Amino acid sequence: MTDYIPFEIQSHIIKMLPIISIVQCRSVSKSWKFFIDSSEFITDYNVLHTQPQRILIGYVDSDEEKHISLVDDDDTFPWQKHSLSVPATIKKLYEPRLVGCSQGLFCFFSYMEKPSDFETKTAVLWNPAIRKSIDIVVPNVLDWPYQTFVGFGVCPRTNDPKLVKISNNRNPLEIDYSIPCIPWQVEVFTLSSGIWRSPLINVPRKAIVLSQSLEVIDGFIYWLAYKRIRNIDLTWCNLIMSFDVTSEEFNEVYLPNSLTYDRSIDLYSSTLKESLVVLEFDNGREVYGVWMMEHGVSKSFTKLYNINTPNAWIGNVIGFRNSGEPIVQMIYGFEERGALVVYDPHSENVNYIGICGKGFTFFGSSYVETPLLLNQ
Incomplete structure (x- = not known):
């Protein structure tokens, strides 16, 4: 049937398909495989195809390494969880x-x-x-x-x-x-x-x-x-x-002077809405300060807020949702069990997202799905 459809129209349809369908389409014909494997297709796909942000979370539970992908949208987060091998x-x-x-x-x-x-x-x-x-x-x-x-x-x-x-x-x-x-x-x-x-x-x-x-x-x-x-x-x-x-x-x-020369703080980095974030951890108060770099300009950092949870011990901040809320690992009990929560900087409340494991083993990163490596 594809013989009756101009290839220009076929290629446009392919670019609109989800990733899993793209992989299957490579087996349809040599011309489709050649087209999908081209660098031009990968560039156009990344530009034209709007993908929801996802968050990869890795951690250890019962001596087993686990990896979970969450779809980061306001309607279903954090219920769309998918285990990754x-x-x-x-x-x-x-x-x-x-x-x-x-x-x-x-x-x-x-x-x-x-x-x-x-x-x-x-x-x-x-x-x-x-x-x-x-x-x-x-x-x-x-x-x-x-x-x-x-x-x-x-x-x-x-x-x-x-x-x-x-x-x-x-x-x-x-x-x-x-x-x-x-x-x-x-x-x-x-x-x-x-x-x-x-x-x-x-x-x-x-x-x-x-x-x-x-x-x-x-x-x-x-x-x-x-x-x-x-x-x-x-x-x-x-x-x-x-x-x-x-x-x-x-x-x-260069960082602001308060972050450059203060040896009593620990610094960590993250990303928020395609901007660099520096996390300032105050060991004395056990509070994380969130600083964001503006427009990639050196020393143009703005402090957004503090992450303060007086009723629980913050293990680390593993990343940020697209909404701007940080995902925080909280540590509970003498067994150092960790649980992930989303921190609301306005109300200072925490919302559990149903992921628990061994403390200090959590890491996370935001990403979107891509066909990169298909042609490798």
């Missing part, structure tokens, strides 16, 4: 860490369970919408007293997934000041080429040290970082480093 390679990783989510792809990173080479780790790119994953070997991983970070993002211009590997000094709070700083060692991997290369980029000063927290927003990867300041005594200040996935350039993003 992660790829076998992620299950084989030793304590896998989510290092980024970009355009519907997730990147997990760690050693294999029984590594034969402790200088090699593995990154796994996973598209839960089409149940497909790709493994990438990450060589030359430095260990104590240095460290290696891996960031992940999809280039918004080419739809090409990229990894950036950065080796430098360890967190300044964990090392002796006598350990010398080493220059940044940077390599970039693009999935289309399948090789690691050292790009011609403005490598940051060796006095800047990354921390573990990172976010991927609108083609930029953000890390919380420290910078050595030499005066009478050697000290540190907080800042953010960004990496442009398209131009492959680094830049420093």
